[in-house]
Structure formats: C-alpha cells, structure tokens
Amino acid sequence: MQLPNPSAIQRILLIRLRHIGDVLLTVPAIRSFREAFPKAFITALVNAGTEEMLTDNPLLDEVLVFDPQWKTLPFGQRVQQELGFLRQIRRRRFDLAVNFTEGERGAFLCMISGARYRVGLFSRKEKTGWKRFAFQQIVRIPDWRAHIVEQTLEIPQALGLPLRDRRVEIFYSEEDQKKLNHLLREEGAGDQSLLIHIHPTSRWLFKCWRDDGMARIIDALQEREGVQVVLTSGSDDRELKKIHNILNFCRTQPINLAGKTTLKQMAALSRRSLFFIGVDTAPMHIAAAMGTPVIALFGPSGEFNWGPWGEGHVVIKKDFDCRPCGQDGCQGSKRSRCLEEISDDEVLEQALRFLEGARRSATCGSP
Secondary structure, eight states: OOOOOGOOOOOOEEESSHHHHHHHHHHHHHHHHHOOOSSSSSEEEEETOOGGTTTTOOOOOOEEEEEEGGSOOOOOHHHHHHHHHHHHHHOOOOOEEEEEOOSSHHHHHHHHTOOOOOEEEEEEOOGGGGGGGGGEEEESOOOSSSOOOHHHHHHHTHHHHOOOOOOOOOOOOOOOHHHHHHHHHHTTTTTTEEEEEEEEOOOOEEEEEOOHHHHHHHHHHHHHHEEEOOOOOOSHHHHHHHHHHHHHSSSSSSETTTTOOOHHHHHHHHHHHHOOESSSSSHHHHHHHHOOOOEOOOSSSSSHHOOOOSSOOEEEEOTTTTSOOOOOGGGGSOOOOOHHHHHHHHHHHHHHHHHHHHHHHHHHHOO
16 A cells, blocks of 8 residues: 555554553654654554553654443443544544554454554464455564564554654653652652662563562662662552562562552653663563663563563573463463573672663763
8 A cells, every 4th residue: 555645644543452561662653653744643542551651752642542441331331432432533534544453443443433544463374354344454564573663663664654763762741750759758769869670560470580589689789789779560469469578578678669650650760760670561661761771581471572672671581492482370370480490690690780880881971
C-alpha cells in the first residue's frame, strides 16, 4: 500500500493494546509517524493502566484509553461503555489507522475507525482469518527474535517512513518530581543522597530472582559502599509480600517505596538514581528510557525480545539449553531455575562495576 502525500493524512490512530512495557517500547515507531506527518493530529489508543507511558509525550496529540474491565460489567453497561467508545473513535474521522498488536480487538477497532488507510502487524505464523478484511496492508514480523522495538518499527519501515531516531522516552511532570522528592525526604534521603533503584518484583513471580540474593545485594551496597537503595514494586499484594520477604532478609534498611509511586514517579526515581537493578518488567524499560544504566536479570523470557533498550545496560542470565522457555516456572512451579541459579556474586560484581563507573564519571565531571 502506498500512502498519499503527507498533506492528505490529517488524523492518525496508532493502536497498542498490550502491557505497560509494550506500550513504552512503541515510542520509536510513534516518532517515525510524527516525523513523516509533522502536521497530523496523532492519537494513541492503549489499555487502561498503560497510558502513563505515553501521556505528556510531545509526539502525540491525544491518548485514548480502552478499559478491558468493561467486559466484567453487566451486559447492558458493557454495551453502553463500548458503544460510546466506538463512537468516540468514529467521530475523530481518522485518515490512517495502524494496529501494532496481534489479536482481534485492535483489528476490530482499526476497522471500525472508518480510516481510509488501515495497516496491521502480524506475527510470522498468525493466520489472518476475518482480519484480512480489516486492513489494506498486513505487515509480517520477519524475525521473531528481533527486539520488540524493532518489531514495531516493521510497520513504518514497510510504509517507507523515516527511522532516524530509535530512542525510547517517557515524560513526567514537575509535580511528579516534587511528589517523588517528598517521598524520599520522608524516608530520610536528602537531595544529595546517592541512590540505587531496585525493583525486584513482577506481576509474574516466575520472572523474579531470589529474595535472599536481593537482600545480600542491598546490604553490600549500603554497608560497604555508602549508597542508599530505594525499593519499589507494584501495589499488588503478592508483590508487596515479596518486598516484605526481602526486607526480612536484610540487615540494613533500604528506603521502601513499594506500592507508593506512580509509573511516572518511578521514572523520576530512575532518572535520579546511579543505576537500576531489576528483572524483566516494565520499570526496567522505564529506567532504560530515562537513560539510567540497567542491570537486568533474565530467566524464562528472552532478552533478545525484551532486554533493556539502548546502550550501557547489562543482562545477567544463565545459558541453559531450555531458556528462554516462556513458561511460568519450571514445570509450572512459578519458580525458574535459570533465575534462581544466578549467583549473588554475579549480580554484586556487576553492581560494583556500575557504581565504580558512576563515581568515576562524577569525579571527571566535577570542577
């Protein structure tokens, strides 16, 4: 499909109905549309709970939020909510609609948008079925091992759009920064404190490392190196319980902001920190987007798809033949041997290397 002259594309709909990290990693693809259509009104459509990845981003004019929880409402209320949402989309009279997500809901919304030009991203083996009627052009992902950023860039590349800037960025407000600073001061961290951001949890526990190992890293950094560790997590009870277990293993007392920050405040924390330690989860991608060096521990998921995007990051993993398996722990146990056998020393050695680099940079940058 050949797109018309940019002046003929006035309104663009970009659909990414996935999880938090997926939405954030779409930013380079969004940028390519902005560069190709600088005067267009560009709307992103995402699931509720992921919108903070794109709000305040100057590449976009609007972020629409679809709430998957509407399906839990009584039938009449669900129909009312979803029909109202469809009317919102139709009223905007999009010229171009793009679906970056495999699955039926995004394809349906793309089709119902009424856009004259509609494009969809498909995996190598995905069957089109009825969805072939939703799009004028279907773009296949040629390499399933490519990073998610590169996969989403397949659409603008297929349309001949510019791909000059592959940076992932997230934006937060001055109010987010103030709130984060207030939380830190309440916990005794001054403006000059040397902080290390650790996010040891995931909504999928099989992606998490050992609690005792994480506690040893925290103690070593705080006792021997004189830095302050800040712990974060989601507000889910399972994640908070994991943080509690880690704290029980600790001899020292890190700052505990678990469940207390928004995603944007978490971004502000990563920006202020010397580096980030965590597992394959959205805050890892947020830290990388802030330009903060990341130490990422990977187990069942593939770092080739989901590793921290950009330069200066390190992935720690075990080269087992069975990984990445994508399974919820070994034999469904919710515990992943490939993660649990990462040694404390491997992680601490890399953390000390990052800390030495941060201190060296600070010394070189001082007057």
